Amino acid sequence: MPGLSDATRGRLLFGGDYNPEQWPEETWHEDVRLMKAAGVNSVTLGVFSWSTLEPTPGAREFGWLDTVMDLMHDHGIGVVLATPTASPPPWMGRLHPDTLPVTEDGRTEWWGGRQHFSHSSATYRRYAAAVTEDLAARYAGHPALTMWHINNEYCTFDYGDEAAAAFRRWLRARYGTLDALNDAWGTAFWSQGYDSWDGVLPPRLAHYMRNPTQVLDFRRFTSDMLLECFVAERDIVRRHTPDIPVTSNFMPLWTGQDGWRWAEEEDVVSVDLYPDPRDPLGAQSGALVQDLTRSQARGPWMLMEQAAGPVNWRGVNHPKPRGLNRLWSLQAVARGADAVCYFQWRQSRQGAEKFHSGMVSHAGEEGRTYREVRQLGAELERIAAGTAGRTVTADVAILHDWDAWWAGSQDGRLSGRVEYADVLRAWHRALWQAHLTTDFAHPEHDLTPYSVVVVPQLYSLTDTAIEGLVAHVRGGGTLVCGFQTGVADEDDRVRAGGMDHRLRELFGIRTLHEWWPLDAGETVTCEGFTASLWSEELEADGSADETVPYKGGELDGLPAVLRKGRAWYVSTLPEPEALSDLLAGIAAAAGVRPVLDGLPEQVEAVRRGEALFVLNHGREPVTVDVPGSHHDLLTGTPVTDRITLGRYGAAVLRP
Amino acid sequence: MPGLSDATRGRLLFGGDYNPEQWPEETWHEDVRLMKAAGVNSVTLGVFSWSTLEPTPGAREFGWLDTVMDLMHDHGIGVVLATPTASPPPWMGRLHPDTLPVTEDGRTEWWGGRQHFSHSSATYRRYAAAVTEDLAARYAGHPALTMWHINNEYCTFDYGDEAAAAFRRWLRARYGTLDALNDAWGTAFWSQGYDSWDGVLPPRLAHYMRNPTQVLDFRRFTSDMLLECFVAERDIVRRHTPDIPVTSNFMPLWTGQDGWRWAEEEDVVSVDLYPDPRDPLGAQSGALVQDLTRSQARGPWMLMEQAAGPVNWRGVNHPKPRGLNRLWSLQAVARGADAVCYFQWRQSRQGAEKFHSGMVSHAGEEGRTYREVRQLGAELERIAAGTAGRTVTADVAILHDWDAWWAGSQDGRLSGRVEYADVLRAWHRALWQAHLTTDFAHPEHDLTPYSVVVVPQLYSLTDTAIEGLVAHVRGGGTLVCGFQTGVADEDDRVRAGGMDHRLRELFGIRTLHEWWPLDAGETVTCEGFTASLWSEELEADGSADETVPYKGGELDGLPAVLRKGRAWYVSTLPEPEALSDLLAGIAAAAGVRPVLDGLPEQVEAVRRGEALFVLNHGREPVTVDVPGSHHDLLTGTPVTDRITLGRYGAAVLRP
């Protein structure tokens, strides 16, 4: 199978989405000049080009793309060629209304935006396959082609009739019999027993709360339908170009795709990453996505899209202050990226995203944005030899699972304040602040590479996963579990006792009497720290080696944290410092050390292969101890024992 | 007519909804063991069992229910048997889409939740009648049967075409002629004159504010349609079992049913009651519902559903702290309940309510919840002989009317901040805090049993009701009216002067110049207290005996409160303490005393028959003066002159 290295060939890819169809041909030559000056070596073509390629049903307009492909090749710029299938031309909806998605309350999503296709529409799939086939056939041998990009940010739902039929087929395949479905969905509750497959629907608008397993299965189905669309197009391009790797860009932590399953079908794992420049935790937010993407890729990955300046879809969209684009790009490389790309090369003058930044902003060549892009391109070239293709290793793994996310995010929960992604972020943040490099893993993955396994929250766990956790501890590993873990099985059936008995035994819990979710602004005091969001009324079974009690309130004296051997249970969400200290201590006890000792808070350090990235996320200069002799790949200067980094400063040190 | 006493036979019913179809048969035997241990003597079967009873159209699966009915009888547990019609099986919507309700903006409510039936659907009614008929026929003679429960929490709206036709029939019956409808609805405004019955619609989505009398009539119609559904099923079961009482459970203060009209059609008035355990006024909230339900029942009533722990439909769902379930259950008995029941017996493992607590929680027999339930069961047995069937008497009545609520809650009011239910709660709270036991009454009820009649707010009043208020005062009774009372007639036609002239004369008001609603956070000062929400620019006519003026602001010196003889008008909402003091003073002047003198704030006292309930709603112990010699039915110990109650403590004292 081909992979990212077939595209990078030892370089770090640098570039972005390029949409020449929005510009007159004279601009293309200006573009190439500016690309070359900035060190751009990769562009992504054809995303959203369907109506240009196929302006009327069945037509093919490849001439302009031939020209651009040739132009790129002439200037040594590789092309990631996208299938255009994320945004069908207006004629498709006009001639084939069956291709349009329908919302859960029966409203049609019309053309005029993007992604107005039903993943379940046979008509859409037929047109998508045809244009993909012809695109692949035409450019299979083109020397500029380095990668295929299928569709874009798969993210649509459909509750319409054709999707309903597909949902029934998917459910038949999953359950075999209606009895099995009725059992899994618990349809004895509220008189929901199905007597016919024809009666099963997507979870459309209902009078009151919908069946949670129906909702859960619909999310699984949606992810699988989108994946079918991806695989269909992937297989077409693969047939034409077996040696060219294929990707499709993820949206980080987006809830609609099961990223683990998807990653298995991709040659290259790529992601779009847009932290808010104003977010004080923007760097951690980026690190989380980078760690997750690297873990999905099991090696180097591609930053397909980021913004050189502001995006345009937040309530208030801030530009990146001077230096931040460079810093966050180097962070991605530090955490395993072999490609640093943007949406998009040249900021659009028209359309819905004309205020989304580009590498060349409205201000053009003289704008600060392009000037910083040009500097970054040069720096990436400088560090490529010492970083590209190298591995990032971690002794700590965070377990993450879309299934558990979906199951735990339903209506009818005890607390609508508990958001899976927030809990995940809080725990990753604690490890990030402790300077512990962290992988992500699926709960059924092999955990033996990791000394410490952290489960922020996995509401549902399969038997296999539970046994894996138990085995991890039995095998000498350390496990730290957050609250509401192991509550349900894969059908969202609550396990007896409200938490699986194997887990309770692992932690030394006799009875989970009640969950005590906390209100907004409410905190709970534990011995040594305060906590928020959640608490639990637990009765220990006497076998725990260590407990940290709640202090005061209804839970006074009951265990907030239990440790039994190497297994820890944390029944609340400690304040950030406390959680970070707790995890740092647990890691240290397991022999896991931070990347560097004594790092100031705003400094991030990551090792990638032999390179040590030191990144100052603060606006004030900072001095960092880096014992021994290094030289900085960015500046070429030697560094002995300590280095001073300016505002948003970075160093890439090699021994 | 049969009544609640036919089911209780001197006991207090204790139990809950039981849904054995969600569990394997072995669990049923475990259930019976735990029920017996807890003193359960009543379970409600069959709510939401339609798809189990009739898995395909016309089929009947009674075997499982036979078994459970027999099992209950074998163990001396009575059965409240429910018709399953609140949640049609999926096949009904599939085969008969005409049974599905439609929202005001034309969206279908599909199956997958519950209550997805159109009250106006002939098809739905036909199927509901058929299953009710067969259920009644089968279990008419079963010895376990103690009561019928029709449907569940009737609460649906339908704006679809079949409902529109029914609405027109209902309007024809109400108005006779289109001219009368046009007059009542004031259709000369905004060119809404109807020239044909066929043009009359439910108040569907409109460009701007809808006709308020159309909306009002649609609410009346909806209540009546649901009541038709109830009566149809009631009459079927009555035909089979004339001696078995019939009920359907209300949702407290739910706006969709006219509870006064409904109660007249029921043999037993039952209610579902779920105060938030975190609500500092949860106990008062419960007391209000209990007082209202008792008044609807005109005697003992049934607490059909409460939660032993958390519910799962709030944003954050808190469990009940130790002791609270017992305390609130005893409060219900104090205020007239002869049945203390729960949704549900055993917490579900699947479905939308698996995080709604049960008497047996996920933690099972060892969980705190069941342990407290078991203790309560024993205590209810102990106090039954001294409480069941006894009467609670009150000298104060609060007037409440769904019609006035509906009429006053329309768009286009002067203040969207004035919520009828909030005003009602504020006034009930004032009386509750003054330890004055209070009934509720409809404004056209006979008011002679009451020394003091309190009208928190009745925006609309019929002539009969107004004359009743005047007669009450003329007859020596005391009347206290809150703001915005008597503004409109039963068609929501504003009475001349903005308040009926008979009321103005009663209070000594010459002119109501303007209403002055208050903003959020805004208060107004009156002599001796502050107030909020509302104020009025009133001109007195000189006949009042007493006035309390506004101080400062635009209304400086104008009357805030007027008294003319025994008639009081309060044109604003005094702060809680002030309103409580005001009402206590008025009651005292009318010779109405609190249940006990000198009660601490957190203690509630209620007399039921000869029993005196003393309830400590605080977490700190408290000592209460109870002059004379009593013994406590809960403990069997004598009590002389004073009693100390611990956290959430209670005593049931008999002389």
Next chain:
Amino acid sequence: MPGLSDATRGRLLFGGDYNPEQWPEETWHEDVRLMKAAGVNSVTLGVFSWSTLEPTPGAREFGWLDTVMDLMHDHGIGVVLATPTASPPPWMGRLHPDTLPVTEDGRTEWWGGRQHFSHSSATYRRYAAAVTEDLAARYAGHPALTMWHINNEYCTFDYGDEAAAAFRRWLRARYGTLDALNDAWGTAFWSQGYDSWDGVLPPRLAHYMRNPTQVLDFRRFTSDMLLECFVAERDIVRRHTPDIPVTSNFMPLWTGQDGWRWAEEEDVVSVDLYPDPRDPLGAQSGALVQDLTRSQARGPWMLMEQAAGPVNWRGVNHPKPRGLNRLWSLQAVARGADAVCYFQWRQSRQGAEKFHSGMVSHAGEEGRTYREVRQLGAELERIAAGTAGRTVTADVAILHDWDAWWAGSQDGRLSGRVEYADVLRAWHRALWQAHLTTDFAHPEHDLTPYSVVVVPQLYSLTDTAIEGLVAHVRGGGTLVCGFQTGVADEDDRVRAGGMDHRLRELFGIRTLHEWWPLDAGETVTCEGFTASLWSEELEADGSADETVPYKGGELDGLPAVLRKGRAWYVSTLPEPEALSDLLAGIAAAAGVRPVLDGLPEQVEAVRRGEALFVLNHGREPVTVDVPGSHHDLLTGTPVTDRITLGRYGAAVLRP
């Protein structure tokens, strides 16, 4: 062409909407008595009378209207006669569902409110023309008729199929070819290229952001369709009565109509004005609308609707405190109104607006509201001779453009916090607080009458408009531009550099590097003042004469305000005092002085013809210097050098 003076004949019109069809005939005589006592000389009849006039399709019921017209004439009260077409009778929707509008997500807007007509419906237009024709024919020669009022507050959108067809016709007329449309809409972005006119739709619900130029054109189309409806009816009444002026009432700053284009089609410009009595800036809010309406009218205008007391469509609706109705009415006359009218004469007892005040409130003749109305009527008669028909002149013009508003208000902007109307209000407020009388103008208007031209924000500008601004400065005029001006052209195509190069050159800006929108609560410091909402990273080109820098933060030292000659650019929103001082200083430098010097903050002064209006918007008395000898038209008393005004006091001074 006839105009407002044909209706006023030297008087100030005083009166309001009169809806006798809501009342029995005996009330009509009571009404006339009260009208005469209050000095009412004009009523508006027939708004929303369609179902009364045409109770069944094609019927005509004019008898009642004949009676009322005669009654008015008999008492010397002129009639503004309205076509009833704003609210079709229920039979229209029943028989012709094609007349009902459809929302952007496909939901029908039913009858039951008002304005439930599709502007594009041929059926609706046919019925509207027919009733207008007959109305005009019948009353063409009636002596009471003084003006025609077409429809009411045109404000509806329609996304349905007939509107879609009309939209396509409108687009064909605008663009001629699909290529031109594709170019203007930038459809190369997101694969939106149209291959057929049939594929073009209104901007209906889409999966993600819609094409902004499609949305922009749909707003233009909507305004034009509504205008077509107006013109069709206007032309009918004009044919019958060429000498009677025609109007339709605007909603101030409502976004749906291009007020400049509409005003050109009206004989009389009229407006509905409802400032919140609680708004501390209510008087400025009124002044803005009055200035805009006067500018649209290019002379005297008509205040068609205001409220004598509260409205009923806010969350909380406050009455007008004593004196405020008079004060705000005089303000309207001060700023050019020759008609002071109300919705409505007598407050309704039924329907959706029964809590909207009337000149005669529910309290009737003795109510404070009517008593104040009566006083005002007398005062308006007193000042009419010195004010009616007179001109208000201004040396300052604010440029305002609906096109720029629509273009700049799309999704996908950098800041959803920037609301065009708020920015406009902020700049008008600054001028108002500096006591500078201000006109409004369209950016392509002749600007030579104005010494100072102020552009709060015009996101889009045509080439003609840009050249007009440049010419204004070249011609010796002063120009002050706020942020985000000149960003886009008329197709919402971003101009190179993010701001048109001619404007950048005008202000001395080399590069606009980035826009820096500010978060809620965020401020930015500039030398001498703080600012909020927005900031910009600008690079000056060295040609500016003066710059005010940002202080601190990322923009430290960069120019916040630039002046090059008489051209000013303000890249942020200074706090109110600072903006007012800035504009006062700029005006003074251009030789423009306030109406009076040394005015206290709460006092407004305006000159109309020879009359000097002095208005105290405070509740405390205030003394104002008015040098020289005047007499006060309101009191008839002489005033020398200074005058003391009580709470909400006013004087109308003549030399």
